[in-house]
Amino acid sequence: MSAGANRRQVTGFSNPTVKFIRSLREKKHRKREGKFLAEGLRLLTDARECGHVPEILVMAEGRDPHPLVDALVDAVDAKGGEIIETSGDILAKITGKDNPQAVAGVFAEFDTSLESLDRSKARIWLVAQALRDPGNLGTMLRTGDAVGAGGLILLDDCADPFSVEAVRASMGAVFTQRVVQARWEEFVPWLREGEGQLVAASLREAVPYRGAPYAAPCFVMVGNESQGLPEAYETECDLRVTMPMRGRADSLNAAVAAAVLAYEVLDSLEG
Missing domain, CATH: 3.30.1330.30 (Ribosomal protein L30/S12)
Structure with a gap:
């Protein structure tokens, strides 16, 4: 032609x-x-x-x-x-x-099946549960690109990663990061079939996020913007960490929390 x-x-x-x-x-x-x-x-x-x-x-x-x-x-x-x-x-x-x-x-659209993901391709992966804001989703993709994560695993009913708003907010990271969509009940068995540490910010028996014993491949999970993670999801985590809140706010934006944790994990794994 x-x-x-x-x-x-x-x-x-x-x-x-x-x-x-x-x-x-x-x-x-x-x-x-x-x-x-x-x-x-x-x-x-x-x-x-x-x-x-x-x-x-x-x-x-x-x-x-x-x-x-x-x-x-x-x-x-x-x-x-x-x-x-x-x-x-x-x-x-x-x-x-x-x-x-x-x-x-x-x-x-890309293959977003969980079965297509190779966890050995990266030391850090981001996970979001019921994330509803396409801007937050795009920001998490950008964060993943910035820290060298393998991709973003979207659990349960999340915003569409291929919406114009999410693609725009990703600033191109939708093309550099793997995007996977799955249900929680599919993700947990897949994760436990191989190596992988599931980490989330939490107040339940949590340790300070700085200096925590992170291990690769590390799956950094955040929850819904208003509800956070369900208790059962937090209980399943291998490591729960807490970040200090010095002011009146009792939590960070989901995408911001993911970025803070991801950089701490990066520093720990490279240290």
Whole structure:
């Protein structure tokens, strides 16, 4: 196939491809199609550099030339994907942003099965139970990338990791981190089949988080933003740690707590 063979211009809001891409902003359509939407040159460049190339690349007409855009176009062409040029207004309609970035892409969702995860690939893994805020989910993915974690395991009914909001909040980490979705009753037997220390912040028979006996692979778990972890989940943990609260607040934001713990684990395992 020659370069540019899959390129076309779209000028109407009612175009079927525009409607399809826009529909990916809703979870039911993402699940049905097995696709998700990502936007912005930096994010799509991170995806390309990690080996993820969009099936459909949408670009605004009249954009300034940029070598990273050219690299994306070449990568999509090489994979036989589709490249669409359209107006800024239509791109805004697709992304839902008044000031959309110059590019957006449609990607195939990843394998999120627990069975596909290789715990030996990293010394730290993040785990979130019933996390509801896509911003927190994206932040945890960024934290995982920053500490060299293998990925994020989402337990029970969490926010969709492939929502536009979560993907945006991840700042590209959705492409560098493994994302797994499972139920608690699936996760525990899987964890106990091999090596793995389950750690959570808790007040139940907890030790100070600094200097605690962390061991790799370490699975750092946080709970729901308002309810925290169920008691049975905390009881199952191999290690429960506590972080000091010096002011009136009685807890940290879930994603912040995960970051604090993850860096302490990193320091401990590298020490």
